Amino acid sequence: MSLDERSAGRSAAEGRQYFLDWLRVTAFGLLIVYHTGMLYVPWDFHIKSPCILEWLTWPMVALNPWRLALLFFISGVACRHLLDRQGPGAFLRGRALRLLPVLILGVLVIVPPQSYLELRQDGAIPPGFLRFWLQHYLAADQSFGLILPTWNHLWFLPYLLVYVGLLSMLDAALPGGIERLARGLLRRGLPALLVAVGLWFAASNVVALEFRPDTHALLDDWAAHLRWFGLFLAGALLAKSSVWNLLQARRAELALAALGCLLAFLALRYGLRAGMAPEAWVRPIYGSAAGIFGWVVILALCGLAKAWFDRPSPLLSYLNRAVLPLYALHQTLLILLAAVLFVCDLPVLVEAPLLFALTLAGCWVLYELAIRRSRVLAPLFGLDSRKGSER
Template sequence: MPAAASTDRRYDLDWIRVIAFGLLILYHVGMFYVPWDWHVKSPQPVEWLEPVMVFTNPWRLTLLFLVSGAATRFMADKMSAGALTRSRVARLLPPLVFAMFVIVPPQSYYEIVEQIGYAGTFADFYPRYATSSGHWCDADGCLITPTWNHMWFVAYLLVYSLALGGLLALARGRIAAVQKGLEQALAGPGVLIWPAAFLILLRLTLAPLFEITHALVDDWYNHALSFSAFLFGFLIAKSERLKAGFVAWRWPALAVALAAYGCWAGYAWVYRGEGAVPPEALRWAGRVAYGLDQWAFIAAALGFGARHLNRGGPALRYLTVGVFPFYIVHQTVIVVAGHHLARAGLPQALEAAVLIAVTFAACFASYEIVRRLGPLRPLFGLKGGVAANAGASTAAARA
């Protein structure tokens, strides 16, 4: 049976991308409260949030890289490798540079205010931030600036897009054959087994050797994971056979995902904290559970998305374009608002509700302003010109 070609509209992937970015924003709000290290912290850490945060930890960003790869496929099929490369640089590089010098600095400022007691003003801080002349260190190391913080995702996506452009220049004609090979290998339960086996292998081999740093040059486990997901999304984006496979196996995928999450979350809870050292055999079992959790949730999301999220509409058109500006501004809003709200003396539940509301309100407000101002649009990942609510909502146009 030959592989069927899909259309250029994948509403399900658009919805998955929007939902995943929404979860990411909530996750970063949670980072303010969970006991883990972050830029700024609530003075009242909430320990029970750890299993909640662990729920999306293994798969959220890997899913975003996969969907980004799929979006790039729809673009690549309409242009040359050189044109694709130029398009991705124009779309991703200006927001990255702009964010590093305008959006991210308040995060670093409040980080050193809280963590090392920096007493200078932001005006004192910024020239040293921008020129890499600051010396802000504690027992865990020094803050190196300028930094990209949460914009690491965009930096990596840019690098992966450049690498893909090179691969397309060399071997574009092999895409159909590779897609067919994947369809054969992932037939039936293979859609769950083989990607999970690959992620487990990475978790067992590279993860113990290379801590995730988001520093690009030394982040080898993260590159193996994220670039593989990006390429996988690119290769399967137009496969109707694999889309049907995800739909067919969505319920088993969800069952495996929930079971693996229970194992991984239990392991992470029991052995949380610096002094908790699990037996080596249990550590390996935890890595297996993590890899199963990672792929099973992604497969379930792709299956349920293809089955139920296959319609567009005004809300999707708006959000599909808006999530990139949302992503750019959200973490700075959380850091600044969280720092000041923690000093307002509000009950913590109310404080958290206000922080969530302020974050989403600032995201929507920023997007509403930016999309109306032509010169600002490229700095927030939007196409040039003022196109307030007009715009495509296909996965082809979204990274």
């Protein structure tokens, strides 16, 4: 028996789901693609390219309903395995020790250049980052219309920390914990639970659009919590069920359904923008369609990845370690590079791929040369400095 086969056997016994690791890495990689696109679409972002591409909104819209939902769902699965292995107290402490240093470093050091360059592009402040950081950013100056200090793209981390805490409390408070709750819900049938999650996703989208659009501010983002915590909890409840084998067996049908939902969703958006429905119906229709489309895509991706990528790999091990530092760094590096390249007046079809490539390369260089083996920086980016691995 080869080393890989022995490793795969141990993984199966421990419930390791390599295909979800691949999906997690891919979803975080899509963030770089998506945030590069945000520079060129007519939506609000920290800085904007002089060249706005209206057509780019369509692939961005196709990503929106499922890219973050997939991350919260996979996070719920991973947290369930850790929770069962470690117990509520150790699980909560371990996640806090890993994620809090990244969040604090991000808010105080990594994110400030984004706010500085945003205000510089708007002409709201004079040149001088250090003065801005000391006199405005750290002083929580709100006079510019920005929330300072801020976590910007790192908002996922405080949300995840809150959900980790809620999951720990649920497991400790419920008789039999999350395991018993999952078994009780699954007695009603796995398909019924999958449908219920999709309906919850759709309904929470409608609630957010009608009553409280996402703010990423944590405390006042109650409608978004209905969506994100619902998907996180769904991942935790389904983590040790037979859902993965079912999705693998139905992957072809799910892939076709996802493609059909994509085409229908884009056609629906076009029609709604063209006035095909009364104004009062637009948000409920759009939110419901986005939830159904997003959930079908997530199920299809899980089924396909389970069939194709459920095996250990040295590359996967490396990417699993690197993904949190790269996530923390990518948006600041992207915006810094964009501020430089925008003045070069390159053709946009050269500039945008170059920005993406330079951002990815810059993150990797910083990870390899400055973070991975550093006893100081590695723990601040969620790594064990002795092994260069995740804590």
